[in-house]
Amino acid sequence: xxxxxxxxxxxxxxxxxxxxxxxxxxxxxxxxxxxxxxxxxxxxxxxxxxxxxxxxxxxxxxxxxxxxxxxxxxxxxxxxxxxxxxxxxxxxxxxxxxxxxxxxxxxxxxxxxxxxxxxxxxxxxxxxxxxxxxxxxxxxxxxxxxxxxxxxxxxxxxxxxxxxxxxxxxxxxxxxxxxxxxxxxxxxxxxxxxxxxxxxxxxxxxxxxxxxxxxxxxxxxxxxxxxxxxxxxxxxxxxxxxxxxxxxxxxxxxxxxxxxxxxxxxxxxxxxxxxxxxxxxxxxxxxxxxxxxxxxxxxxxxxxxxxxxxxxxxxxxxxx
Amino acid sequence: xxxxxxxxxxxxxxxxxxxxxxxxxxxxxxxxxxxxxxxxxxxxxxxxxxxxxxxxxxxxxxxxxxxxxxxxxxxxxxxxxxxxxxxxxxxxxxxxxxxxxxxxxxxxxxxxxxxxxxxxxxxxxxxxxxxxxxxxxxxxxxxxxxxxxxxxxxxxxxxxxxxxxxxxxxxxxxxxxxxxxxxxxxxxxxxxxxxxxxxxxxxxxxxxxxxxxxxxxxxxxxxxxxxxxxxxxxxxxxxxxxxxxxxxxxxxxxxxxxxxxxxxxxxxxxxxxxxxxxxxxxxxxxxxxxxxxxxxxxxxxxxxxxxxxxxxxxxxxxxxxxxxxxxxxxxxxxxxxxxxxxxxxxxxxxxxxxxxxxxxxxxxxxxxxxxxxxxxxxxxxxxxxxxx
Numbered sequence: 001x002x003x004x005x006x007x008x009x010x011x012x013x014x015x016x017x018x019x020x021x022x023x024x025x026x027x028x029x030x031x032x033x034x035x036x037x038x039x040x041x042x043x044x045x046x047x048x049x050x051x052x053x054x055x056x057x058x059x060x061x062x063x064x065x066x067x068x069x070x071x072x073x074x075x076x077x078x079x080x081x082x083x084x085x086x087x088x089x090x091x092x093x094x095x096x097x098x099x100x101x102x103x104x105x106x107x108x109x110x111x112x113x114x115x116x117x118x119x120x121x122x123x124x125x126x127x128x129x130x131x132x133x134x135x136x137x138x139x140x141x142x143x144x145x146x147x148x149x150x151x152x153x154x155x156x157x158x159x160x161x162x163x164x165x166x167x168x169x170x171x172x173x174x175x176x177x178x179x180x181x182x183x184x185x186x187x188x189x190x191x192x193x194x195x196x197x198x199x200x201x202x203x204x205x206x207x208x209x210x211x212x213x214x215x216x217x218x219x220x221x222x223x224x225x226x227x228x229x230x231x232x233x234x235x236x237x238x239x240x241x242x243x244x245x246x247x248x249x250x251x252x253x254x255x256x257x258x259x260x261x262x263x264x265x266x267x268x269x270x271x272x273x274x275x276x277x278x279x280x281x282x283x284x285x286x287x288x289x290x291x292x293x294x295x296x297x298x299x300x301x302x303x304x305x306x307x308x309x310x311x312x313x314x315x316x317x318x319x320x
Numbered sequence: 321x322x323x324x325x326x327x328x329x330x331x332x333x334x335x336x337x338x339x340x341x342x343x344x345x346x347x348x349x350x351x352x353x354x355x356x357x358x359x360x361x362x363x364x365x366x367x368x369x370x371x372x373x374x375x376x377x378x379x380x381x382x383x384x385x386x387x388x389x390x391x392x393x394x395x396x397x398x399x400x401x402x403x404x405x406x407x408x409x410x411x412x413x414x415x416x417x418x419x420x421x422x423x424x425x426x427x428x429x430x431x432x433x434x435x436x437x438x439x440x441x442x443x444x445x446x447x448x449x450x451x452x453x454x455x456x457x458x459x460x461x462x463x464x465x466x467x468x469x470x471x472x473x474x475x476x477x478x479x480x481x482x483x484x485x486x487x488x489x490x491x492x493x494x495x496x497x498x499x500x501x502x503x504x505x506x507x508x509x510x511x512x513x514x515x516x517x518x519x520x521x522x523x524x525x526x527x528x529x530x531x532x533x534x535x536x537x538x539x540x541x542x543x544x545x546x547x548x549x550x551x552x553x554x555x556x557x558x559x560x561x562x563x564x565x566x567x568x569x570x571x572x573x574x575x576x577x578x579x580x581x582x583x584x585x586x587x588x589x590x591x592x593x594x595x596x597x598x599x600x601x602x603x604x605x606x607x608x609x610x611x612x613x614x615x616x617x618x619x620x621x622x623x624x625x626x627x628x629x630x631x632x633x634x635x636x637x638x639x640x641x642x643x644x645x646x647x648x649x650x651x652x653x654x655x656x657x658x659x660x661x662x663x664x665x666x667x668x669x670x671x672x673x674x675x676x677x678x679x680x681x682x683x684x685x686x687x688x689x690x691x692x693x694x695x696x697x698x699x700x701x702x703x704x705x706x707x708x
Contacts, residue, residue: 022347023586054585090535098531118536145347165537195686196377197348203378228650232643239647242640246631250644257617261651264614267684294653295660297584 004317007040010138013186014131015178016217017141019149019208020190021200025222025290027054028298028306029190030142031071032290035307036314038074042137045130046077049123049152050144058298072300076136082119085126093167117155118168124156125171128178131185143187150204153179153187153212182215190220191279193272198279205283218286218317221276225292227269234262288313330676331606332701335362338575340470340568341479344597345579346589350610350680352376353687353696354579355481356384359413360401360690361697362477366408369477371415372465374458376481379688384415391422393473401690414475416465423461423468424451431557437550446540446547458483459493467565492569492600496562575605578672582612582661587668594671606676608700609665613682615658616651624652 010033018030034044048055048064056063059071064079071077090099131139143149156175163169179185187208191201201219208214228234236255243250250258280287291309293302334341335358343355355371362369370393376386385396393414398405401413425442432438441447451457462483469478533541568574576597580590594604628648634641665677678700687696 023349023581023583027585095534098534163537164539166533166535168536196379196688199378229643229646231639232646234647239644242637242644245637245640246634246644247636248631248644253617254619257619258647258651260614261616261654262647264616264654265650271684294656297660 003315004319006036006311006314007042008319009314009317010037010040010042012217013182013184013215014137015127015139015141015185017143017149017153017185017187017214018190018220019143019187019204020145020220021197021204022145024190024192024197026145026190027052027142028058028293028303029188029220029222029290030140031055031058031298031303032306032310033188034075034138034140035072035303036310037138037140038072039307039311042074043135044075044138044140045136046071046075047127047130047139047141048077048079049142051079051081052142055142058303059300080123080126082122085122089122089125089167089171095167117151117159120152120155121159121168121172121175124152124175124178128174131178149187150207150211153208153214157212176213180213186215186217188217188220190222192223193221193275193279195275198275201279202282205285216285218288219279219283221279221287221289223292224272224276224289225265225269228262228265232262234259234266286317288317331678334358334575334577334606334676335367335477335701336365338573339476339478340466340571340574341477341577342466342482342569342574343480343577343579344482344593346586346593349579349581349586350687351579352380352481353693354577354608354610355479356380356415357687357693357696357700358577359415359477359479360693361701362479363401363411363413364407364697366410367477368410368412368475369414369479370469370473370475371413371479371481372462372469373415373417373481374462374483376417377686377688379686381417383689383693386415386417390417391419391426392416393469393475401694403690416469418458418462418465420458420461421451423465424457426468427461427464427558427561428554431554431561433553437554440550441547444543444547444550446543463565463569464561467561467568470568492596492602496566570601576602577606577608578604578675579608579610580668581610582665584660584664587664591668591671594668598671604672604675606678607668607672608678608680610680611682612679613654613657613661616654619651619655621652621655621659624648624655628652 016033018026018033020026020029030046034046037044045068046055051064055071055077059075061069061071064077066079066081066084068076068078087099090096127139127141130136144152156172156179159172160169160176163172189201189205189208191197205216205219209216236252236259239250239255239258243255276287276289288310290306290313293306295302341355341358343351343358345351352373352375355373356376359369359371371384372393373381373384373386376384381387385394385400393416395412395414398407398412401407402411428441428447429438432441459482462480466478466480469475529541529545578590578593578597580586590607597604625648628645631641631645631648680696680699683692683696685692687693
């Protein structure tokens with residue numbers, strides 16, 4: 001079987017939207033994917049839509065703003081707000097005067113309430129224009145948390161029903177075109193190998209395909225423990241026996257801690273194996289597994305370890 | 321991980337004495353489960369408890385008998401939550417899954433001056449968009465539902481799960497935001513023509529509306545205008561209601577419980593919540609930390625790793641040495657997690673004042689039935705008479 005090349009994998013779509021429920025490590029996956037793509041020589045732009053600080057701190061840079069900043073070699077990032085995107089849009093469409101008025105009067109709030117998904121369209125519309133400009137090879141969007149992600153992606157279709165004319169409708173049409181073209185856009189769902197997150201990922205996957213019509217890339221299973229070596233027995237007796245053979249002293253308390261920690265890992269590993277299997281049965285998508293990071297704060301060295309792991313996982317996929 | 325004796329008492333008091341418990345925290349930390357556990361414990365202690373959930377995981381919803389969104393609370397059969405009949409007879413448990421739209425519809429119907437006015441609003445396209453859980457409506461309706469249950473439900477313990485918003489305390493601000501919308505200049509301008517027949521103002525309004533129409537189309541603008549005009553005369557009712565909800569939230573019988581996991585991002589969010597609550601003059605009365613890893617002793621990870629390294633170069637019995645080294649490395653990894661979790665939680669200390677802190681360990685399986693909910697309740701409320 002021919003192996004998947006990382007460069008090819010990262011060029012499947014111009015825009016990758018990373019989505020998943022809160023707490024599964026979406027931002028970590030976004031950062032890791034950006035790193036993998038940049039290593040393959042691609043120019044990457046990461047788009048943050050919720051104003052979280054995680055991404056910037058992982059790369060050790062100050063909080064993101066609307067204007068793009070460099071995170072690393074070939075990786076830039078920016079924080080897209082609907083307000084700034086609206087002003088941006090109107091100004092580039094010859095409506096500079098209106099844009100100031102709309103922004104200053106608070107009209108966007110009323111308009112955004114009147115037109116569901118208006119804010120999402122503004123953000124996705126900006127993503128679309130960034131994609132069209134081709135200044136970067138890959139745009140990675142760190143999407144809102146799961147339930148919101150579906151709303152975020154469906155908003156363009158919903159808006160076509162609500163708004164019959166005008167520039168916003170055109171924007172929504174363009175966004176739908178972007179989202180439904182697999183060569184231009186795909187969604188990469190992230191989960192951790194636990195029961196509820198896996199269930200929610202499956203629900204989100206079907207909603208993304210059926211309701212939003214967006215293509216799904218491989219699923220990222222984040223936070224996977226490696227098993228302990230097969231011949232390790234997690235009992236104090238086995239530990240004492242090995243220690244004696246090596247002429248080393250292991251206190252009873254320490255032997256107990258060693259055994260309990262090993263048993264805990266074995267238990268988690270077993271749960272993870274079951275859940276990953278269940279996910280594979282319910283959702284016929286390739287899985288890319290990322291290791292659990294024991295570090296409290298994920299920083300650049302951790303990202304490099306994760307990027308190595310993701311690279312190995314990608315290369316293990318069959319070539320397309 | 322065990323719960324300290326003082327926290328047992330404080331959590332017990334909370335469930336015994338408060339009328340409203342609001343659970344807040346970021347998504348994915350077990351907030352809904354915690355809300356269900358608190359309500360269950362209330363019922364086990366003889367209170368007539370109800371849990372208002374926003375977006376429960378399917379299996380938990382099924383366990384609570386919530387197969388669909390429901391505007392009214394459904395009582396859960398006693399045999400399901402109290403199979404051994406240990407709870408006092410006064411204990412009752414109900415659950416409700418917030419239906420944003422129907423809660424809003426009811427609010428409109430109640431405040432409208434006539435059936436025609438209510439109908440005009442309910443059929444308006446702008447209203448239908450607003451009421452469909454968008455733009456903070458869910459947060460507002462969660463609080464509205466709380467108020468309704470408080471006034472009319474006959475419950476003596478109402479536990480509310482809050483929507484998983486990034487803007488953590490949207491639900492606290494929701495009533496204020498509604499008032500602000502009613503005070504918005506545009507809103508006032510839109511209301512003006514019918515209200516005072518001010519032709520001059522009307523010209524300015526028309527110009528503004530034309531501007532907006534160029535961007536989103538006239539149809540939408542017409543819907544908005546029609547909605548606001550239909551709203552006329554109902555403002556005061558809404559303002560009063562929003563103030564009543566605010567008053568209930570600030571009432572001393574209302575308690576805030578902050579739910580988090582010990583992971584860094586969740587703790588960061590929790591710190592932000594605690595800060596915002598303080599800014600709203602609210603106190604966090606309890607912090608419940610879910611999914612806490614065991615400590616596995618108290619040795620420093622560095623020392624454990626050094627031992628692993630020493631073992632790796634031990635040639636006497638390489639297989640035994642490799643096994644022991646792997647065990648030491650594994651223990652070092654979990655000690656890192658435990659130390660990291662405690663450091664994160666420590667950073668929350670100065671934000672939560674004297675709040676009770678209770679820990680729920682990492683459980684082998686997800687909590688989605690009454691057995692498991694009861695198990696967590698037993699962990700949190702060991703002093704309970706009914707703890708089994």
